[in-house]
Amino acid sequence: MNLSLNYIISQIKAKVDIVTVIEESPLHLRKRGRNFIGLCPFHSEKTPSFSVNPQKNIFKCFGCGVSGDQINLYARLNHINNGQAISQLSKRVGLTGKKLNKKQRLEVIKWQEDKELEKKFTQKYNEMFYFLCELRDYMKERAGAYKTINHIEKDSLLMCYYHAKAIHEDLLNRLLAGLHDEIDFEQQIAYFYAAKGVVERWEKLLEKYPPNYSESTE
Structure with a gap:
């Protein structure tokens, strides 16, 4: 093209x-x-x-x-x-197909760059949504591995998640609304950056508390 x-x-x-x-x-x-x-x-x-x-x-x-x-x-x-x-x-729209002038060429380049940024934004938006979904499923599985509530309460990672669970669920719902285009683009950007902070925090926490929790179930 x-x-x-x-x-x-x-x-x-x-x-x-x-x-x-x-x-x-x-x-x-x-x-x-x-x-x-x-x-x-x-x-x-x-x-x-x-x-x-x-x-x-x-x-x-x-x-x-x-x-x-x-x-x-x-x-x-x-x-x-x-x-x-x-x-x-x-x-x-008044275009005749003549050769592009300098201004038009710059407009084309800007348009192409914007499209590429939009593509990257959509990809990262989807990645963060599914990361939070997988985090929710993992925490449910992690909690289910324990035999008693006392074991769960000793798991620092689980306790950290449960304290922020309501915020996570609300953020997931808002991200999902963005995936379905039920909110405008400005709102999608706002939730994107909110999710970005949450995801970065949990990536660090998961490195600090790896999924080796079976010893606490005895």
Whole structure:
């Protein structure tokens, strides 16, 4: 993919949102929370499984699995391929496909860097969520290995976890809301940094108290 095409796509995504594509189509969707839902236009169904996220400009059908961005949706709804969709939408936003000038090239580079940062953020966000899930499961298993409550109370790591358990559960719920795009991006960033601090703390604690707790169960 050359820089010119990258620039055109970035401009289309910046100037043509997915809600506009929906409004120009025969789609009938209703608002649910931050998303829009309705019957999928790409397969026959009676229960709505087609979801549109206007914040991220993406759509997904949980029935047939089709998904994409506003360009993909425009192409599918108009029965054309993505290349034709890009050509039509580029004219709408005033792009002629001429050679990029210096300012446009810098915009493309910035857009590419932003996309890479977004990808890394999403990856780390997922990693922290699953780390906290695994930590919860591990602590449950660790507690279950003891025969009495007295043994549990002597386990410093378990006691540390139980004192912070309510905070962990709340953080997990908020991270999960972010994974489902039920909260805006600014909130996701806030919970990301909150989780980052918690994960870093527990990584150090797990190094200090390794999972060798069987001796205390006697």
